[in-house]
Amino acid sequence: MAERLMVVVGYEAAELLDIACVTTTLAMANGIGAPEVPYRVLLAGPGGGPLVCGSGLVLGSERSLERLTGPLDTLIVSGGTGYERAASDTRLVGHVRRLARESRRVASVCTGAGVLAAAGLLDGRRATTHWRFARLLAERHPKVAVDPDPIYVRDGHVYTAAGVTSALDLTLAFVEEDHGTELARQVARDLVVYLQRPANQAQMSLFTATPSAPDDGVRALVEHIAAHPDDDLSTAALAARAGVTPRHLTRLFTEQLGRAPGRYVRQARTEAAAHVLASTTLPMAGVAARCGFGSAEALRQAFTERFGIAPSRYRAAMRPA
Template sequence: MTVLAFPGVRLLDVTGPIEVFTTANEFGARYRVRIVSEDGAEVITSAGTRLGADLSVTEVSEPSDVLVIPGGANWETLIKDDALLDVIRRLNEKSRCTASVCTGSFLLAAAGLLNGRRAATHWRHSQQLASRFPSVRVRPDAIFVRDGQMLTSAGVSAGIDLSLSLVEEHYGAEVARSVAKDMVVFMQRPGGQSQFSVHSQVSHVHHEMLRGLLDAVATNPGANHTVAAMARRAGISIRHVTRLFHEEVGTTPARYVEQVRLEAAQMLLETGDDPLPVVARRTGFGSPESLRRAFVRHLGVTPGAFRATFRTTGAGAKGPVATTSS
């Protein structure tokens, strides 16, 4: 089992899978865990801790049952690192299966290893994975996805879920169950990533076609999601789409789309510096004025006030945190 480490890697993305596989050894498994860095040197993780490597990429000669590609907060920079992407391709060629954790899926996609495949990533980043790599079939609600020899998982702790599934595949359910009990984690986590997003407001959807429409909205809120467009994609009538939303989602298509877009806009305002026109365009509101109206109607604040309030806790401020309206 090989884990790739690089500067800025997320610590739990590395240690979570390692803990699963080494704990499995206590119950009869025979994993040999190796941390590999490009040059064999230690790296500094996103947490600021030092992480040692066992060997360099050039020293990897034996095939590995599992290659783990962790993620990092600076994934937008990492996917432009041609040397790192080449390292991933070389390691993948020597591995029986390759698994990513969280934003590690962006690295696999940038390396061309997810073309035409289904994949998962953290729900906050699923829209960006789908838009940057349109050949990847993103599953925004999945905890982890397997497509051939490639496995991808959602945010950080989902790497533990994925690793447990591999232990079960290699050594059976009893060993995986023992590891889960020892680590006090779910053998199989209930629910998908929907429990962390606006999908949590939607009861279980039985109609597969409707689930596809909901996933399309979550994956790319900025796309055309009028009821007419949804009906065309599904190959059914507008009346049928409207009826399914009422029966299984409990709201209209337009209200559901607005809820998803609102959540996407909140995420961008909390985590990014894009100006409001860009946020409005990316999330499907079209204009800052439409974005403003939706925020005031649902949240009682303007987008500018929301950003000023939720980008900081206000700790250390000498006076009240100022808000702006825009």
């Protein structure tokens, strides 16, 4: 194999960052590492004409989808505000389906998952997309197991990345798969990013993903939990602090925050631990104590459940390359 042909699919109102994160990362891999099998990157779109991105900037596509043939190493469909129109374009979707059959890997970035789903390429697979559009993707494509949390998901030879800059993480993962950790690290260093965030790292913090509670008492408890994760945050203690019964507090949390107090506290403590792990050198026992876990083992179990990675590995991944 003389080169790895990487094709990025764009369309009207595609997201420029979805495209650039992929193409720039691959170009850097070629320039920095001079790999024996370099990447050849093409931008393809319907008709092969200029593509007006969602930001208004114009990109020149190098190939038309209609005339492009395999074999390809990787087919990557970008997302963007025009994804719904792209996903309803039967000709575009048909060419994506055809090219996917001729590709070693198939991937999407952000809402590009909607195009892959329209082509039937995600049926029976676990996939992710931008957190804001995950519910819509699941409703429209019930055969797809949509997981809104991870940065990216690999299911067999099909990869789906979350919102926008998660394309960096996905493409760095490709570089690492193809050419090893050291080249991926060098590229990450030049991009001034982490080597790569763990695939299962949550896209959003609990405190930004959770809707604001309309009840003043619940909002006050949320603020207290965030500020004092090492306090007694049992349902009984929180209920006493709010002046309500534990049963009533459970109902308020479930209705307004989508989870019972105990579950909310566990996630809040785990996210607090992620921050402490990334920003300090405290030993695991110290991290556990600061964030309200009874032991380092309790922290490990909660952290692995939430992020799909051990705290020690998370800390190592969060260190600058």
